[in-house]
Amino acid sequence: MTTPIWYNLALLLIKPLYQWRIKKRATHLEQYQAECLERFGPFQPALNTASIWFHAVSVGETNAAQPLIEHYLKLGHAVLVTNTTKTGQARSKALFAQAEYAQLFQAVYLPADQKQIVRAFFAKYQPKILLLVETELWPNLIDQANQFAVPSLLINARLSEKSAQAYAKVPSLTQPMLQGLSQILAQDQATQQRFNDLGANLNNNKVVGSIKYDIQAPAGLAEQVVKLLLDWQLAERKVMTIASTHAPEEQQLLTLLKAKLEQNPDYVCIVVPRHPERFDTIFNLCQSLQLETQRRSLGQRIEAHTQVYLADSMGELWLWYALSQVCFVGGSLNEPGGGHNILEPLVLNVATVIGPNYFNFQSIVDEFIEAKAILLGQDAEQVVQQLLACIENPDLAEQLNTDAQHVLMRNRGSLQQHIDVIDKYLADCDQ
Missing domain, CATH: 3.40.50.11720 (3-Deoxy-D-manno-octulosonic-acid transferase, N-terminal domain)
Incomplete structure (x- = not known):
């Protein structure tokens, strides 16, 4: 050529x-x-x-x-x-x-x-x-x-x-x-x-x-998770992660979650922005919403009073998923969106919610939706409702995870x- x-x-x-x-x-x-x-x-x-x-x-x-x-x-x-x-x-x-x-x-x-x-x-x-x-x-x-x-x-x-x-x-x-x-x-x-x-x-x-179905959690992840659950006293906390997010997803979701985070000290939201150049912007957003926020980049931990944990680090996404009971995979509420990989949290048995703009992973996501193995929110308000539903109803999260494992197994x-x-x-x- x-x-x-x-x-x-x-x-x-x-x-x-x-x-x-x-x-x-x-x-x-x-x-x-x-x-x-x-x-x-x-x-x-x-x-x-x-x-x-x-x-x-x-x-x-x-x-x-x-x-x-x-x-x-x-x-x-x-x-x-x-x-x-x-x-x-x-x-x-x-x-x-x-x-x-x-x-x-x-x-x-x-x-x-x-x-x-x-x-x-x-x-x-x-x-x-x-x-x-x-x-x-x-x-x-x-x-x-x-x-x-x-x-x-x-x-x-x-x-x-x-x-x-x-x-x-x-x-x-x-x-x-x-x-x-x-x-x-x-x-x-x-x-x-x-x-x-x-x-x-x-x-x-x-x-x-897709090779992505064959992914496995990194070596040593389980030990790291057990240590943080103990050191950060997370065993009794209700942890959700919003990951690989783009503007304006963080603002939309945190604004809607604010009241719940303030009313329930057991709740904590881990935020993992997709692009490191936006880390400071997201911290300032949390400050403007008056949410008690700690930052990974400063070596801070999730404390008893933490409402938002800003995971402003690279290469630790698996860890944040593994600490969660439910997650939102970003790049799917923003416009034009396109979505990101849903398989990482699913491999870890983390109930998963996405928005409607997932064309970058169309065939993969469609199969999980058809199997009722993930939740699809049409807007930020519905995504938040679904995140909270999984947190508050462990049976719902468990059923999603069971169905997701079936899809994963047949595609490997x-x-x-x-x-x-x-x-x-x-x-x-x-x-």
Whole structure:
């Protein structure tokens, strides 16, 4: 495939804007300079060549790829992970940049999708396979993978109707890009059909389910939960978590919960905003609502008088879910929304509530709704009613969790199907 001239010209024109955005979100000059080097080169030295390269845009995709990455690290394969967002890279390093994998694992930002930059990245890191997670498609990235004879697979692939419509508007870019992929491993038939309609190679597009169903709680989580339940005296508290939230979800939900939190000292709400740059904003919101709030970033704990606990940390979402009896998974009340992964709390037997805007996880959520295994609120008021219903009626929460476990069990197995396909490509690479 060859990317269209107009696409490369457009990237050249927006490069200054891209650099400005990096500078704007950087907390200091050294951070800005370091990120620019990773995005535009010259790049960090390669810790390993002939690595398995995973690209996961942000936290959700990194979490989805976690069991696959762990599988290959444990087998002794070198792994390179690239992310698009700061939170995604932080999550990658939190998961794998540890002594056990220190010589095998490297995490850097994805380079900007300009042809010469991507070419230089391939030349420096020399991966043997490229695994793109979910919907992360970049024309020059796929083009250069072909130029360097590196197989490129779209794994755990999902594509919403809205995203498919956007891709359909630029067929001169989309069709060659999809045909440049070695294989698409789709989560469901709807995704498979959408890729087919956009011009993907029919022979290399198969449904293998979602890896996310195969996720497991992190090692050591149970011990950490038991310790906090004891140290923070949470055993008798009624704990709810509103997680991966976006504006204005926190304001809507906390405003509606305020009276209940004030009337019932046993109630506590853990708030886990999706983006770290909003942590201070959410703390100020809690202050304006006159809710007694403690912060994780200050090393504070949930006290007897705590009404809101602001979990302004990275990589601890599993912990906050595990301390809860019920949760709301955010990004589903805001507009346009799209939702986030509901499987993490469900794996932990935490009753789960979401809003109506969940198109990023359409097929997964629909199956749980059909099984009456999660609750769907049409607006903030209904979400709060459902959260409180689960807190106040343990039988309701238990029934939701029982039904959710049935759905989880019948969908597991995608991880092994992914491994089987990837191993075939790795075997060809090693010949």
